Amino acid sequence: MIRLATAADLDAVVALHTEARSTYYRGHLPDEEFAGPAELARSRAGWEAAVGRGAVLCAEHDGELAGVAAHRVDDGVAVLSQLHVAPARWRRGVGTQLHDACVAAWRAAGASRARLEVFDRNERARAFYAARGWLPDPDGPRDGDHLGLVLALAP
Template sequence: MIRLATEADLDAVVALHTEARATYYRGHLPDAEFLGPEEVARSRAGWAAAVGRGIVLCAERDGEVAGVAAHRVDDGVPVLSQLHVSPARWRRGIGGELHDACVEIWHAAGAPWARLEVFDKNERARAFYAARGWTPDPETPRNGDHLVLRLTLGPREE
């Protein structure tokens, strides 16, 4: 089930986010940058604000938060700012369901395209997004150590 996150989900969301990030940052960044107490506190504050704005979706499985996605609008363009699945639940379609739910929201808003950034060394995420039609943003293909991707949103399927 995909649903809006609530304040009651915050601990699970932060734990899932921290665990998922460790899978692709470990070995590329110092652990403190993704596991340190300051970073976890910063992450928690960001997730709490996003949940409060109603822009976080949770994938629930067996009564637990199994995946999470956050999106926002910057300068009129939808941005997929976060999409994480619990590593214990990879390859079960959860990420695809969260992605599809975000795309549906963007279609309903009439957006012609969306944007995201992905850590350039995160091969798993890069393959996930490429399989769903995301391509390098023609205007800004990179932001530091992240690739900037764009998804053209075709006509809404009914």
């Protein structure tokens, strides 16, 4: 089931986000950069603000949080700022359900294009997005160790 996140979900959202990020950042970045106290506090504040704006979707399976996505539409361009699935739920369709829900919301909001950034060494995520039609962003292909991707949203 896909639903909007509430303030009651915040602890579970932050824990899932931290667990998912740890799986693809570990070994590529120092732990402090994705799991240190300052980063965890920054992450929690960001998720709290996004939940407060009604910009976070939760995928729930068997009564547990299985994935989250934070998104918005800015000036007609959709932005997928976060999409994370609990590693124990990878390859079970959770990410696809969240992605499809975001795309439907963007289309309903009138967006014709979407943008995201993905960690360049996260090959699993890069393959996931490529399979859904995301292409390198010609206007902003790179931001440090992240790649910019875009998706044309057909009506």
